[in-house]
Amino acid sequence: MVFFWSGFCIAQDKKIPLKQAITELEAQYNYTFNYAEETIQGHGVTPLNFSLSFAEIITSLQEQTFLTFKILNNKLVSIASPTAxxxxxxxxxxxxxxxxxxxxxxxxxxxxxxxxxxxxxxxxxxxxxxxxxxxxxxxxxxxxxxxxxxxxxxxxxxxxAQEQLQAVLLSSYLVQGISKMNTGALQINFDQFTALPGLIETDVLQTTQALPGIQSTNETVSNINIRGGSNDQNLVLWDGIKMYQTGHFFGLISAFNPHITEQVTVQKNGTSASYTDGVSGSIKMETEDQINKKFTGSLGANLIDANVFLDIPLGKTSSLQLGGRKSLSDLVATPTYDAYFTRISQDTEVESNVGNIRNTNRSFDFYDLSLRWLYKVSEKDRVRLNILYIDNILSFNENATINTIPTTRESSVAQNSFGAGIVWQRSWSNALSTTFQVYESDYNLRAINASILDGQRFLQENSVSETGIKTSANITLQKTQALTFGYEFIETKVTNLDDVDVPLVRTLIGEVVRTHSGFGEYTFQTKNSTLIAGFRYNYLDKFNASVLEPRLRFTQKFLNYFSVEVAGEFKHQITSQVVNFQNDFLGIEKRRWQLSNNTSVPILKSKQGSLGINFNTKGWLARIEGYYKYVDGITTQEQGFQNQFEFIKTKGSYTVLGVDALLRKKLKDISFWLSYSFMNNEYTFESLVANAFPSNYDIPHSITFGTTYAYNTLKVTAGLNWRSGNPTTRPVEGNEIVNGAINYNAPNSDRFEDYLRIDSSALYKFTIANATIEAGVSVWNLLNQTNTIGSFYRINTEGIVEENTQRSLGITPNAMLRVIL
Structure with missing residues (x-):
């Protein structure tokens, strides 16, 4: 029986030429077939089953060949090629x-x-x-x-696909395109992204501030605070290249072209053992990793810059992406540009000078260039090359009459970065793949302060040069288990220069630290469970010091709609940004990078733990997560004090206890979300005060409410941001000056008024001829709310304490138009 059935199946699978089948039909049924030889050539059919009627056999032939069979009178059948x-x-x-x-x-x-x-x-x-x-x-x-x-x-x-479903824990976390992954990371996919309030461009770093637990106390993208940490404690990667500059306009907009950046991954805790640095969190940006076979491009402009993006196929195995942005300030000064320039120049020498000195010809310009090249060497090998250049420059003339002679000297501050990296990926088998990466990251901040009255030129430079080499292997043990291990070498050099020409004073300090790291990570993943456990060993050769870093992430789904997350990590970093004087680099970008020396500037070390629970069903998402964070090795200079500790150099720590909560409802075309964050963030500087006191980044309460409407190609969104005012230290009222110095109250014992901002934006996409047009408008701070975000005090020439305040952006409109080819 088995042999009979096998023979039957083989017979059914074997095909005969269509011409042979026609000959058999003509003999069996006495029909004549009319056709051209080229019409039936190359067609095969299964052997004829004469238990079927003639009409049934003809139907079967037609379904197998897609030819048109037409039964005519006089037992004639015509065969023709079908009409497409x-x-x-x-x-x-x-x-x-x-x-x-x-x-x-x-x-x-x-x-x-x-x-x-x-x-x-x-x-x-x-x-x-x-x-x-x-x-x-x-x-x-x-x-x-x-x-x-x-x-x-x-x-x-x-x-x-099933593996994709297992990777995503919660989709549409706030809006479409933002997902919560099983790794604990929040992933923003700009291909699927809708819109967020106040944004018409997918600003890479501005978008991350919509996530619970992430904000900027001074309203910039270069000062992103993840769960109460300072901005320099964030690891920022662009396709694996560590970046030391993140903003254009000295921090007001992202320095990374959103049109070449496909997705952003934000990790607040439970970071993979393959990554180092970032004691507060990690922001990882990635370009598209697919070789496109069709040319695409876009050209656009908004009220700040013009931008271009090209995706160029280079044969079947390679493609090149190019992106660029350039500010419009040298062509036209828009209201948006004016608002941004006023914001960055507050309380600096650019805004106003001393005495009778007049500032003229103030100008600012920025641009960036991005390149990504992919090459599929073979079925097993892929190569990716990335290059990024970022440039900002601000200049102005100082004018005065000296000894009846009109005199002019130029002051300027320039900030630029260069990053390049190459990655080789090889798939040795279905169970083994390897990755090898080399990158170079260079950062430079340079300021020339021309003191026209003193006839003096003050040059300052801060530069970082980092080289990284990383290799890793991924082994699939079973369908649900994998093992990753690897080695990483990083050499970081930081140089600081202060140069005065009259009198000649020059200070140049350069330091280098080399770090060798080995890491391993085990992953277990099923439909409902994910466990990632890793360990990283770091050796810092300059200090002959070892740093051990365990990492853990566990996710478990239960009762259909619930999931629980547990995460923990130990991390370290050797770089930090410090403020020596408020007028450094013209007061525009006061922070400079420095390396740890393991004494007065310790190695930063952090410990984090968190526990969260999620509920997700029928468009409803509810999430609450509590966390603990401890960072040791911070310095007063790094934290940017502007009170009694401004010129004191000492080290300490901070501790954060907090809760992040989110409620989101998603309907067919509209989404609503409400997030709340609670934080208790305290410093401990034992050499300054006996007790802990609030951190400069302590924001006890923060609420965000937003809604997004998307119908076909129209997207409209609006949102509200409210939070507690930033901490501040005021002079003692009635006793402001003691022994010629400002007499302050207890550090950070007061706060500015609560911060409030309402934003809105709208985007619309339509087609003209073969091009897609995207247009958008947005309004930042719709109610023109005045928010104080910082202040410092000085004793003026009359012996009175003056307060210098820094305010956020007022009402700021923007508009965008882009042609997509």
Whole structure:
């Protein structure tokens, strides 16, 4: 019986030429077939089953060959090639409802790919022809061609692949495009991103501040505070290259081109053992990792800059992405530019000078250039090259009449960065893959302060040069288990220069630290559970010191709608930013990078632990997470005190206890979210005061409410941000000056008024000819609320204490227009 059944199946699978089948039919049924030889050539069919009727056999032949068989009178059958049928459709993601670009659509004879909106159009031989749709990260879908024969072009939704489903814990975390991963990271995918209040460009770092537990106490992207930490305690990576500069306009907008950055991953705790630095958190930016076979590009402008992006195929195995931005300040001064310039120049020599000195010809310019090249060397090998250059320069003239002679001297401050990296990835087998990376990151801050009255030039420079080499291997032990291990070497050099020409005084300090690290990580992942346990060993050769760093992340789903997360980590870092004097670098960018010396500037070390629970069903998402954070080795200079500790150099620590909570409701076209963060952030500087006192970054309460409406290509969003005022230290009222110095109250014993800001934005996308046009408008601080974010005190020439306040941006409109090719 078994042999009979096997023989039957083999017989059914074996095909005979169509011409042979026609000959058999003519002999069996006495029909005559009329056809051209080229029409039937190359077609094969299964052996004929004569238990079927003649009409049934003809139908079977037609389905197998997609040829047109027509039974005529007088027992005549004509065979002809079919008339092509045009089908069209949209391939979409079921969660985001957005089109999936570059999906492959395959018919019996023809194939095509979807455009950036997920649209495709293709000819098929017959309405019954099978059509298969595929895309990386999704399960393949098969449909009959007739499904796509419609005037409105049918939409088909691809189901995410199982491994992708397991990686994402919570989708649409705030809005579409933001996901909570099983690794504990928050991932922002700009291909699926909708919009956030006050933003029309997908500003890479501004977007991260919408996440609970992340904010900027001075409203800049270069001063992102993750759970109460200072900005220099964040690890910022661009395709694996560590960056020491993050902002244009000296911190007001991100220095990273959003059009070449595909996704951002933010990790507040439980970082992978493969990463070092970032005792507060990590922000990892990545470009697209797919070789595109179709040219795409965009050209746009807003009220701050003009930008361009190109994705250029270089054959079938390589593609090149280029991106650039340039400020418009040398062409036109917009209201947005004026508001930004006023904000960065507050209480600096750029805004006003001393005595009769007048400042003229104030100018500011920035640009950035990005490159990403991918090359598929073989089926097992891939190479990626990244290059990034960032440049900012501000200059102005100081004018005065000296001995009846009009005199002019130029002062300036320039900030730039260069990053380059190359990565080689090889897949040795289904179970083993390796990665090798080399990168170089250079940062330079240079200021020339021309004192026109003293005839003096003061030059200051701060530079960082870092080289990194990293190699790792990933081994798949079983379907649910993997092991990663590797080695990393980092050499960091920091140089600080202070140079005065009259009298000649020059101080140049350069320091180098080399770090050798080995790491290992075990991953266990099932449909409902994820466990990631890692360990990192670091050896710092300059100090002959070892730092051990365990890492842990555990996620468990239960009761269908719930999940619990536990995370912990030990980390260290050897670089920090300090403020020596408030007028350093013209007061524009007062912070300079320095290296630890393991004595007066200790190695920063942190410990973190957190526990969170999530509830997610029917568009509702509720999340609450408590955390503990301890960072030791901070210095008063790093924390930027502007009170009685401004000129004191000592070391200490800070401790944070906090809770982050989120409630989100997602409907078909609209989403609402409400987040709340509680924090108790305290310093301990035993050599200054006996008791702990509030940190400069202590924000006890913070609330964000937002809503986003998305219908087809229209996106409208609005949101409110409220938080406790920043800590401050005021002079003792009625006894402001003692022994010629300002007499302050207890450190950070007071606060500014609460911070309040309402933002809104709208985006609309439409098509003209073969180009897609995207237009947008936004308003930052819609109510023009006056928010004080900082202040410092000085004794003026009359012996009176004066307060110098720093205020946030007022109402700031912006508009954008982009052509997508």
């Amino acid at each position: 049928v045009t089908i069209c459709g949209f391939v979409k993601d079921p969660e985001t409802q957005e089109g999936i670009p570059f999906a492959t659509v395959t018919g019996a004879k023809n194939a095509t790919v979807t455009d950036e909106n997920g649209y495709f159009s293709m000819q098929v031989l017959t309405p019954k022809e099978p059509v298969t749709i595929r895309h990386i990260g999704y399960e393949a879908s098969s449909e009959i061609a007739v499904t796509f024969i419609s005037d409105t072009c049918t939409s088909v939704f691809l189901k995410p």
